[in-house]
Amino acid sequence: MHLVMGSPNRYMQEKNILAEAGQHIAPLGKKALLVGDETTLEVVREKMNKSLKESEIEFREEIFGGEVTKKEAHRIAALLEKDNFDLIIGIGGGKAIDTAKAAAAYSDRKLITIPTIASNCAAWTPLSVFYDQQGTFEEYIIFQYSPVLVLVDTEIIADSPLNYFKAGIADTVVKFYEARASAANKEKNAPTRAALKVAEECKDVLFEFGVQAAADLENKKATKAVEKTVDSIIALGGMVGGIGGDNCRIAGAHAVHNGLTVLPETHDLLHGEKVAFGNLVQLELEKNEAEFDELLSLLNKLDQPVTLAQLGLDRVTDSDLARVAAKSCSSEESIHNLPFKITEAAVLEAIKNVDSKAKEYLSQLG
Incomplete structure (x- = not known):
């Protein structure tokens, strides 16, 4: 297919925009189910709920189950249908928003997303990542429709947990490396070329502003560096696959x-x-030493895990790592988008090499 444009109907990013959320939401429906966890619903409640009431939007809060499972998405979809909600508003991080996206698709309801953290581009994209109840990955599903509205309040983001923000930078910088690899042996039509440029801009913005943005966010400041980084994580990150x-x-x-x-x-x-660790493994598989070293430095400055011990796997066995490699190389996995043949043995070796190189790098820093 030449071009599928997956993007929200409207994306709005501004300080304190949730205080006027009602006027942006009201034209889309008058009865909304707000889905998130207890923390994220509390984060937006003071700003947003007053605005919803002023715009005469009837709404109810629903705590989602904590994991993106099909069972949970169908449960929430049933609530939307049973009580005749016009809209579902996914509030929070990737899991809450992915659950809301799936529930909207299953119930054929309009979807609004409100990220309270900038940890990924979930608020932009029309897909959900599903896990089982134990947290093991199952599959991705791309839905027919994108969110009709995305509201990003940078004051809310600036007050979010720092570790999610840093992980969001790590998750977004990978767009460049993965998009480049995925497109390597494919026709470079105009949309592909545009997407690769967007992916490169994601990387460049994050290398230029990411570390400073993390420092600013630690001080709860919605600075220009934070705004540029949030743009890159949510909007530009979502555009890569959308275009x-x-x-x-x-x-x-x-x-x-x-x-x-x-x-x-x-x-x-x-x-x-x-x-973050997987990105280093990919560069090791590609034998790209220069970019490996550059990325390793950035990830370390952002306190991202670059060794097995930092992943909590200090007691991992070769058998455990072989299982990781096997899952990474299963027939449906995205690793086969790399422009060369991949084997479990190569992935296992790359994982070990990344761990070794990262440990040596950290030892040199003292």
Whole structure:
């Protein structure tokens, strides 16, 4: 297919925009189900709920189950249908928003997303990443429709947990490396070329502003560096796949992330943290030493895991790593988007090499 444009109908990013959320939401429907966890619903409640009431939007809050499972998405979809909601508003991080996206698709309801953290581009994209109840990756599903509205309040983001923001930078910088690999042996039509330029801009923005943005966010400041980084994580990050389609998909980094989920020790790690390590594994597979060293430095400055020990796998066995490699290389995995043949043995060796090189790098820093 030449071009599939997956993007929200409207994307709005501004300080304090949730205080006027009602006027942006009201034209889309008058009865909304707000889905998030207890923390994220509390974060937006003071700003947003007053605005919803002023715009005469009837709404109810629903706590989602904490994991993106099809069972949970169908449960929420049933609520939307039973009580005749016009809209579902996914509030929070990737898991809450992915659950809301799936529930909207299953119930054929309009979807609005409100990210309270900048940890990934979930608020932009028309897909959900599903896991089982134990947190092991199952599959991605791309839905027919994108969000009708995305509201990004940079004051809310600036007050979010720093570790999610840093992991969001790690998850977004990978767009460049994976899109480039995925597109390597494919026709470079105009959308593909545009997507690759967007992916490169993602990387450049994050290398230029990411570390400063993390420092500013630690001080709860919605600075220009934070705004540029949030733009890159949510909007530019989402555009890469939206414009590039199947030519600019994920590749080795996310496959290794999925492989790591077979080990329970990694389940408490953030998505971007596991992707960070997977990105290094991809560059090792590509034998790209210069970019490996450059990325290793950035990830370390952002406190992202670059060794197995930092992933909580200090006691990992070769058998455990073989399971990670096997999952990473399963037939449906994105690692096969790399422009060369991949084997489990090569992935296993790359994982070990990354660990060794990162440990040596850290030892030199003292």
